[in-house]
Amino acid sequence: MRLYAEALPGDKFGYGLIPGKATIPGPTIEMVEGETLSIELVNNAGRPLSLHTHGVDYDIASDGTPMNGGVVQPGERRIYVWKSHRPFRRADGTLDGGSAGYWPYHDHALGGEHGSEGMAKGLYGALVVRRRDDLLPDKQFVVVMNNESINNLVAPNTPTFRARQGERVEWIVIGMDSYPHAFHLHGHRWSDTRTGYASGPDDSAPLIDTKDMVAAVSFGFQLIAGEHSGPGKFFYRDARSWGADVGINGVYIVE
Template identity: 30%
Template sequence: MAKNRLDRRSFLGASAGTALLCTIGGETFRVSNADDLKRADAKAASLSRPRQASQELTGFPQPEPAPGGQVREYWIQARSRWWDILPNKRDDWHDVPIRGKSTYRAFVYQEMTAGFAAPKGPPVIPGPTLKCEVGDLLVVHFRNADRELEQAVTMHPHGVHYNPEYDGAYMGAYTRTGGFVQPGEEFTYRWEARPDSVGVWPYHDHGPNHTLNTMRGLFGAIIVYPKGGKIPDLERVLFLHALTPPVTGLKTARQCINGRAFAGNTPTIQAKVGQDVALHVIGMDDAFHDFHLHGHRWLDAAGTYVDTPTVGPNETITARFTEDNPGRWLYHCHVFSHQDGGMAGWYVVDR
């Protein structure tokens, strides 16, 4: 009987998932292994800049801040790097080691100082959180600093207002300049924060290989606050997503929070009693997840108390509450295979 049981490693391997379908430059790829991934990347790298569709739409006005608003300026670069999904090599919740290779070639965003003079922080998953208020203009200077994957990438935002020049989307023959930023090139996006932009939104690659590159790690968040609104004492953005063999080339699928799997590797959030806490949870793969925080509940947008709301691909939910319950708590996706595959972490509250 024991021979038929799945050990922990076998269970995780069994949940590795199926092939990933993606279309690159008009060609559909079925990516299920490292060789398929190389072919897809080679196709993306072979694409040349599309002819600009200036004959279709021209003369877009340059966006400016609303009266009383500010220009919020960021310098962001995209680059490839080796990323370890399990830096601590163990699951701290169950106190067990996690064996096997856990490092893959990721594609990530990195914040730089003005003029791309120096790194402002490490290249990480997710990329830097961009913050502004209603009325502000986000000016994002973007550079494709990749020297490994050698393909065009972009930054495409949700939630904010922009004209087609700043969409950051590859659209074949209709592609604008910001939708195809090749290695070594730069482009500046200008995004307006209007009253209907209040909230937390994802941004991600939308270049010719956007499916693979977003799943590799090219994503981050934008937070738009109401004008003069209260900023939480503690605020974190948590992306729920899988890193699967078609993308990583590893043998095992990992269910991740911010590019890491299993408590002790995923973000450990430290809070204090009395703090105004906001946890923003975004889905960033093909699955539906939910978010459960032990010992806590909060009001959803409809004014109903919840403790396990669902979040779909590129959707956001926010758990906001005044902290009143000290202790060590688990947070996790309550899809059980996701939870047991690594999508869990610690929330620690001090008095």
């Protein structure tokens, strides 16, 4: 695939799949465990930047950091290769749990060797690595808590997410900044597992509706819209009152 990095109005930056169509967050990238993805990053943003990911496997040339020569200069392009693997048993008998999960990708070069300015200004997105046979969602929502914003927007301008009762909804939640947050969703609960589903009646993972986040924490889960609540307008928000009061919240409408 090819990603285009661009400057956006309001001193923001974004990644997009088509020139002139960058978004914050960038496109959600999906892989299935075992797949390898080759991403060509085209830098149309006018400043040096890069692409760095979490969760999957890569050689150091695809680290996307200045330290490892992974920066793309303005007007240039570079290929990053992301690999993933299925769970397997090592020769010593221990288990590797596989790559499946919900991960962030982001810039690691704009404004400094850690890309702090690039992340603050919108150069990030979600990577979903699925296990074969995972259920696919009907709707997918990405919530990135970034400083005093969600997806670099502040309520009431944060996204309004919509689903119909009974649809399988996938939430992907990422903490992109240096502050602690807590993600809270009204009216719905999920199991604190890789998928949001319990593996059986004796699964010890608790049922939750709030999850603590610190910098770069990412998780995701699926649930059935309105399953125990019926239709309505539900807040998704930073569970910290201070965070919600400064605009880190939005509305999820189940129709």
